[in-house]
Amino acid sequence: MMHKFLEKIKSFEQKPYVIKNFISLDEVKLFRKLYNELPVEINNRRQKIIKKKWSVDFNVNLQKIYLDKLRLNLDNFKMDNPKTKDGKDSLGLFQESFMPVSLHVDSGFDFSKVIFKQTLLPLSDMGETVIFKNRFYGCATTFSISPEELKAKGYNKRSSEHIDLYGGKSFDENTHKNYLNHEDINNLKGLEVDLIYKWKLGDLLIFDRTSLHCASSNLMNKKLGLTSLTIKL
Numbered sequence: 001m002m003h004k005f006l007e008k009i010k011s012f013e014q015k016p017y018v019i020k021n022f023i024s025l026d027e028v029k030l031f032r033k034l035y036n037e038l039p040v041e042i043n044n045r046r047q048k049i050i051k052k053k054w055s056v057d058f059n060v061n062l063q064k065i066y067l068d069k070l071r072l073n074l075d076n077f078k079m080d081n082p083k084t085k086d087g088k089d090s091l092g093l094f095q096e097s098f099m100p101v102s103l104h105v106d107s108g109f110d111f112s113k114v115i116f117k118q119t120l121l122p123l124s125d126m127g128e129t130v131i132f133k134n135r136f137y138g139c140a141t142t143f144s145i146s147p148e149e150l151k152a153k154g155y156n157k158r159s160s161e162h163i164d165l166y167g168g169k170s171f172d173e174n175t176h177k178n179y180l181n182h183e184d185i186n187n188l189k190g191l192e193v194d195l196i197y198k199w200k201l202g203d204l205l206i207f208d209r210t211s212l213h214c215a216s217s218n219l220m221n222k223k224l225g226l227t228s229l230t231i232k233l
Contacts (some may be wrong), residue, residue, distance in 0.1 A: 001136045003111045007139070009210065012116060012232055014067055016131045016195045016207035017149065019073055022121070025064065026202050031123050031226060034059050034226070035094045038153060046152070053090040054226070070119070070228075077116055077230040080095035080108065082155070094123075094229035101148070102183045102216035106140040106229055107209050111139075114232040120197075120205040120225055127199035127223035128216035130179060133192045134166050135210040145187045145214070162212070166190025173175055182217040199223070 003009055023031070038058060042051040056063065058145045069079070095101075106118055120129060142149070142156040150158045171180075171188035179196060180188065196216065197205050207213065209229060 001139070003107075003112060003113070003115065005112075005114045006137060006231075008043045008114050009116075012114075013135070013208045013210065016197070016205065016211065017141055018197060019204040019206065021202050022069060022073075022204035023065075023202055023203060027062075028123060030059075030062055031121065032224070034062060035096075035123065035224065035226075038094065044154075047101070048053050049101070050096040052094040053084045053197045054092050054094065055084045055086075055088045055090055056170055057088060066091065073204070074117055076233040078233055080113065080115070080229045080231040090120075092121075092226050094224065094226050096224045097215065097219070098216050098222045098224060099150075100188060100219055102142060102144065103162075103183060103187060103212060103214040105136045105138060105140060105210065105212050106227075107138065107140050108229070115209040116230045116232040118211075119228045120207075121227075122203060122205075122224060123224040124200035124222070125199065125201050126220060127225065128179065128218050129197045129199070129205060130193060131195040131197065131207050131218050132212040133194040134162075134190070134212045135208070136162065136165075136212060143187065144205065145184060158186070163187075163189055179216040179218065180214070183214065199225070 038052040041053050140156045141159050143162045145160050167190045169190050171185050176185045
């Protein structure tokens with residue numbers, strides 16, 4: 001099944017890009033403080049990741065700063081983040097990762113929405129995100145050829161269908177060695193890198209929700225970032 005307004009979604013697609021100095025270093029500290037104050041939503045020990053949703057109940061002043069800055073860079077959007085455990089709207093998901101996040105797409109599950117942009121706000125000065133040129137128009141999915149991963153439970157659907165979608169060309173060995181050695185290279189067949197974004201405090205990465213992406217394998221200890229999902233109004 002694919003999104004109802006597929007052609008409209010495609011009309012808003014573009015290459016990933018970075019907004020330099022989106023927030024100040026003082027504001028970075030405010031976001032880190034907020035993260036420490038939020039309750040844990042998910043502590044996934046298998047994937048070694050802690051997730052906290054930014055409930056609308058927390059830090060209204062910082063919400064205004066964040067949304068005002070987003071509106072300067074994105075036109076006519078609305079937040080589309082999963083609700084918190086207690087059913088509250090959220091402005092995004094903080095993720096503290098202790099191992100690289102695997103190949104996936106954050107396209108949601110409501111096929112009546114015009115999914116739009118996804119943003120990443122680095123809150124640690126070390127990290128890399130790999131965005132691929134390849135796109136997916138089904139639901140939010142983690143892509144794997146590992147039988148263990150395909151049986152795992154989580155928010156995303158698990159699937160290996162990407163292997164048949166993008167031509168099956170062997171993935172570049174040097175890119176795999178330098179950035180993606182946490183992934184089975186055969187899981188990357190047919191994929192082509194669009195951008196390897198090296199995290200920098202104060203920046204904001206913006207890319208389409210239809211873009212396949214994952215973390216790079218270059219993670220020394222841990223990293224912290226805030227991701228927000230949007231739809232087009």
